[in-house]
Amino acid sequence: MKKTIKKWLPAVWIGLLSLSVSGCWDIHYLVNKKIVNGISLDKQENGQLRGTVKAIILESKGGGQFNVKDKVAQATGGNLPEIGHKIDSMLPGTIEANKAFVIIIGDELAKQGIMPALEFFYRLPKAYLNTKVLIAKGNAAEILNVSLLENNPIAFDIKQMVQGSERTTLVPDQTLYSLWNQVSDPAEDTVLPMIRKIDHDTLVIDSTGLFNGDIFTGITLSREDSILLLLMNGKLSKVAWLDIPLDRKSHSGKADVVSFEVRKIKRKLEVSVNKDMQAIESHIRVDLYSNIDSYTSSPDWEIDSKQLSKELETILDKRASKITRQLLKANCDAFGIGRKLKASHTALWNSIDWKSKYPEVKLTTEIHVHITSTGALK
Amino acid sequence: MNISITKNQLFFLIIKTQIGIGLLSLPSVIQHSAGGDAWISVLGSGLAIQLLILVYWHLCKRYPGMNLSEMTIVFFGSYIGRSVNAIYYCFFVIIAGYACTLYVRLIKVWLLPLTPGWVLLLLIIGVSIYLALEDLRVIARFYQLAAVLFVLLFVISLATFSNDIHLSNILPVGQSDISQIISGSEKTFFAMLGFEVILYFSAQVKDTPSGILKTITMANWFVTLFYSYFVFICLIGFSQEALSKVKEPVLFLLRGLTFQLFDRLDLIFLTIWIIPMSATIVSYFCLAGKSLATSKKGYQRLVWISGLLVLLVGSYLYKQENMESISQWIEYGYLLMIVAVPLLMWILSFLFRSRHKRRLT
Numbered sequence: 001m002k003k004t005i006k007k008w009l010p011a012v013w014i015g016l017l018s019l020s021v022s023g024c025w026d027i028h029y030l031v032n033k034k035i036v037n038g039i040s041l042d043k044q045e046n047g048q049l050r051g052t053v054k055a056i057i058l059e060s061k062g063g064g065q066f067n068v069k070d071k072v073a074q075a076t077g078g079n080l081p082e083i084g085h086k087i088d089s090m091l092p093g094t095i096e097a098n099k100a101f102v103i104i105i106g107d108e109l110a111k112q113g114i115m116p117a118l119e120f121f122y123r124l125p126k127a128y129l130n131t132k133v134l135i136a137k138g139n140a141a142e143i144l145n146v147s148l149l150e151n152n153p154i155a156f157d158i159k160q161m162v163q164g165s166e167r168t169t170l171v172p173d174q175t176l177y178s179l180w181n182q183v184s185d186p187a188e189d190t191v192l193p194m195i196r197k198i199d200h201d202t203l204v205i206d207s208t209g210l211f212n213g214d215i216f217t218g219i220t221l222s223r224e225d226s227i228l229l230l231l232m233n234g235k236l237s238k239v240a241w242l243d244i245p246l247d248r249k250s251h252s253g254k255a256d257v258v259s260f261e262v263r264k265i266k267r268k269l270e271v272s273v274n275k276d277m278q279a280i281e282s283h284i285r286v287d288l289y290s291n292i293d294s295y296t297s298s299p300d301w302e303i304d305s306k307q308l309s310k311e312l313e314t315i316l317d318k319r320a321s322k323i324t325r326q327l328l329k330a331n332c333d334a335f336g337i338g339r340k341l342k343a344s345h346t347a348l349w350n351s352i353d354w355k356s357k358y359p360e361v362k363l364t365t366e367i368h369v370h371i372t373s374t375g376a377l378k
Numbered sequence: 379m380n381i382s383i384t385k386n387q388l389f390f391l392i393i394k395t396q397i398g399i400g401l402l403s404l405p406s407v408i409q410h411s412a413g414g415d416a417w418i419s420v421l422g423s424g425l426a427i428q429l430l431i432l433v434y435w436h437l438c439k440r441y442p443g444m445n446l447s448e449m450t451i452v453f454f455g456s457y458i459g460r461s462v463n464a465i466y467y468c469f470f471v472i473i474a475g476y477a478c479t480l481y482v483r484l485i486k487v488w489l490l491p492l493t494p495g496w497v498l499l500l501l502i503i504g505v506s507i508y509l510a511l512e513d514l515r516v517i518a519r520f521y522q523l524a525a526v527l528f529v530l531l532f533v534i535s536l537a538t539f540s541n542d543i544h545l546s547n548i549l550p551v552g553q554s555d556i557s558q559i560i561s562g563s564e565k566t567f568f569a570m571l572g573f574e575v576i577l578y579f580s581a582q583v584k585d586t587p588s589g590i591l592k593t594i595t596m597a598n599w600f601v602t603l604f605y606s607y608f609v610f611i612c613l614i615g616f617s618q619e620a621l622s623k624v625k626e627p628v629l630f631l632l633r634g635l636t637f638q639l640f641d642r643l644d645l646i647f648l649t650i651w652i653i654p655m656s657a658t659i660v661s662y663f664c665l666a667g668k669s670l671a672t673s674k675k676g677y678q679r680l681v682w683i684s685g686l687l688v689l690l691v692g693s694y695l696y697k698q699e700n701m702e703s704i705s706q707w708i709e710y711g712y713l714l715m716i717v718a719v720p721l722l723m724w725i726l727s728f729l730f731r732s733r734h735k736r737r738l739t
Contacts, residue, residue: 008503011508012506014504014508016505017449021679024493025490025493025494025497026489026490026491026492026493026494098653115585125487125488126491127726128641128642129633130634130635130636130641131636175634177541177634178542178634179616180540180618180620181542182542182617184617184619184620184623185617185618185619185620188617273531328520334546339544339546341547342546342549343546343549343550344549344550346550346553
């Protein structure tokens, strides 16, 4: 009996010690924290950064219920931690940015390069890297100051808006984590969702900004182009909704829009090198398998699948080549052609400067539409 | 003192000692020299270790039932043999102290930034001594049980495939020179250390030599494949530029994951990883004890003393700002103690064969 006690004693000791001792220094009380859930960064005229944060405030209503509100705070500084430290002195409690849902970067700042401003998050082991990154058209602080719903923390709403847009393949799913891998890879460029204010209480996320390295090129793709870019990149989320105005005039004389929902895609990217011309050629073929949601162009609403898909293909092909032109102009290798070239033509890759060579790539596209369903109507 | 263990238990003793803190930073370390071919480096290192453990096995087969500390006495005589064992003892204590330092630094960066180093050091050493005091069979059983966690860690690592992965990062295979791959292997070798337990523990295995060979080979390739798998997922999960900047890529890789119920899988992973890391330290306590003591009582006393020494070494190393030169010396020490000395003994065993045979029978 005595022996067993002697044997167990150290175990109990160690258990108690590790439970209690480690908490002595690294204990964090939630009540002492000021949780930041949205951050925006803008460029200041003097070359500094202007950071705005939205901090969550919990107000007890009694009975274990809370009212969630948010409070805004703003500071300027040379980098993110400096801004954080200044804001920490303005707010009660310790500022805690490791649960920020969104980071919004003003386009003026983004044009100078975004990575130096974000470096802090990667270096800090505590930081949360699943934060959504958005580029604001105009002033990012203004976006964070919009109140969509009375008293509802704006960062939650923006996060949900982004997720909604991601679900329909409107904007790419970009977090701090995925962003770094893409930006740091010389064989690939990134695209980020854009957010803009259209009203004093309305925000919209429906376009994509093209990047060259970590620098925002200023070129954005609007709704339909943004979807098509993602589809050409093989990144279909759950669904993609395309509303394509047909070229022909309908029987009623109004411009006709056919709406369809892409449910499945097949995408093939080929990269080849033309030896004689020293030219790099790339070809993208995308097969879209889609359901027709709305089609009123024919008098009886009946769909001739073959003819309609052909019509859609011509329109989409035209748009696709417009997008590729924009990509080449922006020097944004969003498709990862460089990556493919590096793997298949290593010697060439090592001998060229990809950034200067990319705009000369011959990029061709081919889009096929397969209508798999026309809904409940014929 | 010499309670027998099964060969199954030997397997877990080896893998638990080998797999430890080294893996977490390994991918960026070898990517630095071998680039996209880093995974080949790991396999190359496994091959080198396989050759080395063949030598170990042959040596152990020649002197059945003897561990290294008994062999040194047979080889070098009572006085020199004992001093060689004393050097081994110091070596194992320093390794344990060094491992503790790395361990504490890691925990301080990722989990408990404000807790003083000595508290963590004390906790780690306390837990390790508690297990190391038991006989080898108990330790092996604990390792066997804790090996279940490897399955869990593997499952967590599978989640990283939901990130953007690019197989093209490792293409074309063979993009680095042979010399670069070999220099990567060299670095991997030092992250895979721990197989020297064979020299001490295989004497206690009740099995045929061929059975032991099979076990240690399996253990080696299990570890090699485990390591190459983690290096591989880091290579395809990071861009090369990002990978070269990250200190612990295996943890960083998990930072991008989020699930409805779980967030920060890296911290969950690290919390589980604490157990294999501690197991490494337990093994070195055990080796230190076995290198000098022959009785159970002496062994236990020695483990306590080693605990104190490891605490001193650990807190000394912990204060050092620059660990690089120390790491370099420890690597040299490793090459001397686990490659040069056993090789020398193996070669001598051919020369002394007849004499030793007479003495052993």
